[in-house]
Amino acid sequence: MNSNEALFNYTLRLGDTSLILAQRLSEWTGHGPFLEEDLALTNIALDILGRGKSLLEYAAQIEGKGRSADDLAFFRNEREYFNALIVEQSNGDYAKTMLRQAFIDCFDLLFYTELAKSKDSVLAGIAAKSVKEITYHKRHSFSWIKRFGNGTEESASRLQHAFDELWQFTGELFEMTETDTILIKENIAVDLATLKPMWEKEIQELLREAHINIPETTFMQKGSRQGLHTEYLGFILAEMQTLPRMHPTAKW
Amino acid sequence: MDTAKFEEVFEAKLAKNDFIEPKDWMPENYRKHLIRQVSQHAHSEIVGMLPEGNWITRAPSLRAKLVLLAKVQDEGGHGLYLYTAAESLGISRDEMLNALLTGKAKYSSIFNYPTLTWADIGAIGWLVDGAAIMNQVMLQRSSYGPYSRAMVRICKEESFHQRQGYESITHLAFGTPEQKAMAQDALNRWWFPTLMMFGPPDRESPNSENALKWRIKRETNDQLRQRFVNQTVKQVEYLGLTVPDKHLKWNEAKQGYDFSEPDWDEFKNVIKGNGICNKERLASRNKAHSEGAWVRAAAEAYGKKQPEKEAA
Numbered sequence: 001m002n003s004n005e006a007l008f009n010y011t012l013r014l015g016d017t018s019l020i021l022a023q024r025l026s027e028w029t030g031h032g033p034f035l036e037e038d039l040a041l042t043n044i045a046l047d048i049l050g051r052g053k054s055l056l057e058y059a060a061q062i063e064g065k066g067r068s069a070d071d072l073a074f075f076r077n078e079r080e081y082f083n084a085l086i087v088e089q090s091n092g093d094y095a096k097t098m099l100r101q102a103f104i105d106c107f108d109l110l111f112y113t114e115l116a117k118s119k120d121s122v123l124a125g126i127a128a129k130s131v132k133e134i135t136y137h138k139r140h141s142f143s144w145i146k147r148f149g150n151g152t153e154e155s156a157s158r159l160q161h162a163f164d165e166l167w168q169f170t171g172e173l174f175e176m177t178e179t180d181t182i183l184i185k186e187n188i189a190v191d192l193a194t195l196k197p198m199w200e201k202e203i204q205e206l207l208r209e210a211h212i213n214i215p216e217t218t219f220m221q222k223g224s225r226q227g228l229h230t231e232y233l234g235f236i237l238a239e240m241q242t243l244p245r246m247h248p249t250a251k252w
Numbered sequence: 253m254d255t256a257k258f259e260e261v262f263e264a265k266l267a268k269n270d271f272i273e274p275k276d277w278m279p280e281n282y283r284k285h286l287i288r289q290v291s292q293h294a295h296s297e298i299v300g301m302l303p304e305g306n307w308i309t310r311a312p313s314l315r316a317k318l319v320l321l322a323k324v325q326d327e328g329g330h331g332l333y334l335y336t337a338a339e340s341l342g343i344s345r346d347e348m349l350n351a352l353l354t355g356k357a358k359y360s361s362i363f364n365y366p367t368l369t370w371a372d373i374g375a376i377g378w379l380v381d382g383a384a385i386m387n388q389v390m391l392q393r394s395s396y397g398p399y400s401r402a403m404v405r406i407c408k409e410e411s412f413h414q415r416q417g418y419e420s421i422t423h424l425a426f427g428t429p430e431q432k433a434m435a436q437d438a439l440n441r442w443w444f445p446t447l448m449m450f451g452p453p454d455r456e457s458p459n460s461e462n463a464l465k466w467r468i469k470r471e472t473n474d475q476l477r478q479r480f481v482n483q484t485v486k487q488v489e490y491l492g493l494t495v496p497d498k499h500l501k502w503n504e505a506k507q508g509y510d511f512s513e514p515d516w517d518e519f520k521n522v523i524k525g526n527g528i529c530n531k532e533r534l535a536s537r538n539k540a541h542s543e544g545a546w547v548r549a550a551a552e553a554y555g556k557k558q559p560e561k562e563a564a
């Protein structure tokens with residue numbers, strides 16, 4: 001893998017993660033638990049979709065094979081997608097959506113804060129813009145986790161259930177491959193190993209406040225770095241890609 | 253002051269084109285009329301999120317997805333401003349919500365039509381938001397201050413939606429033969445329902461004298477409908493599409509088009525609840541509301557515990 005290929009893979013991974021998360025979040029639009037929250041979550045989906053679009057545009061440019069961001073989004077198959085497993089998980093109830101979001105927001109704030117210092121100026125620029133947005137997203141998701149953990153019996157048990165489903169997908173966020181190694185040497189990529197203790201500390205604190213116990217050991221799932229996913233991704237892509245695949249020569 | 257004096261002040265404000273503000277005295281029928289109109293408008297914005305939201309996950313380009321997501325969010329925002337304006341007239345959000353969820357409140361019937369293809373998203377922005385603007389422009393000068401101010405903001409965003417909808421339909425009309433057929437099909441299905449948005453014909457419309465006096469209406473249903481047709485036919489022609497009305501014809505004398513009336517029986521039938529999506533829209537709102545109940549309860553319970561904690 002040369003460094004251009006590594007940069008493409010890396011940007012694609014980030015772009016896919018944002019796009020699939022936004023796709024999931026936007027399923028809530030019009031169906032939120034109350035109007036103000038519906039608007040807030042849609043706003044978050046918009047930020048993340050905007051970031052995904054910028055990243056995929058950059059990936060397309062790096063690749064230099066004439067593919068556009070839309071080509072990357074709508075004409076790749078399940079095994080060619082590299083989004084983190086956690087973002088493709090079903091929305092479930094609002095506890096699950098918010099816990100997934102809290103895990104990701106906490107990761108993203110640490111990650112994009114570091115990426116803003118990347119030697120790659122395009123990635124650094126996208127990251128700097130994202131940090132402001134993620135700061136707000138994290139405040140939002142963290143406050144819901146505290147509310148659920150300390151709200152009613154039902155909200156606490158729903159949160160626990162969400163935790164039991166999602167925790168196994170958090171380990172993968174920190175997995176590094178040859179792509180990372182190459183780009184870390186060039187001061188382009190973020191060393192995920194350095195983020196892990198900070199993420200764990202913040203999440204432990206949040207979960208303690210929400211009365212959720214983190215088990216000593218959990219088997220952590222992985223696979224997305226190799227394009228291996230849960231069964232959800234196929235359905236997400238089938239829905240998302242239907243029109244461009246039906247009309248491959250069309251412009252929209 | 254006695255009621256007659258209050259009434260005099262109220263009438264004087266109307267006469268001077270001044271705004272009536274929440275704290276001002278207002279006649280009971282004025283308050284009632286506004287509560288009904290503003291809350292119905294709010295409900296329409298909220299229910300209107302559903303037919304378009306239906307296509308967010310299937311939007312065919314990243315840009316189209318962003319635009320649609322932002323549009324649907326705007327509509328929700330419109331609902332929020334309008335609920336707030338209605339609340340200032342002395343009705344609670346819960347009362348309004350309850351009326352919507354139980355099917356007691358009305359909302360714009362257009363949202364009981366289904367969005368069957370992607371072209372419907374362009375058609376809604378272009379035609380439905382277009383018709384909404386034509387209906388609503390005059391409300392920017394409505395006599396009730398909070399309503400008027402909400403409408404200024406809303407109209408600005410609606411015209412943005414209309415331009416985006418027209419742009420989207422333009423891509424289709426000038427795209428592949430399949431895309432063009434999709435655009436024509438959407439126009440065929442949305443044309444008459446859009447014309448219905450201006451309300452029943454004047455000959456059947458109950459006297460709207462008060463609405464005119466209170467500046468919550470300025471032109472009659474038929475006048476607005478005529479203006480909409482005149483404006484839209486030109487756009488249809490530019491797109492190379494055909495208005496699905498074989499009686500459509502330019503009338504030199506009136507400097508406007510003659511056109512067929514929509515099927516008013518269908519209109520009444522959809523209002524009665526027999527549109528193909530009526531039940532689904534209401535069920536969808538009810539589902540979101542009942543599934544959100546535990547979330548709202550948790551937030552409330554947590555909120556109540558906070559001051560205790562601080563005190564302790």
Ligand SMILES: [Fe+2]
Nearest residue numbers: 297326327330
């Ligand atoms: Fe609106």
Ligand SMILES: [Fe+2]
Nearest residue numbers: 327381410413
């Ligand atoms: Fe609109």
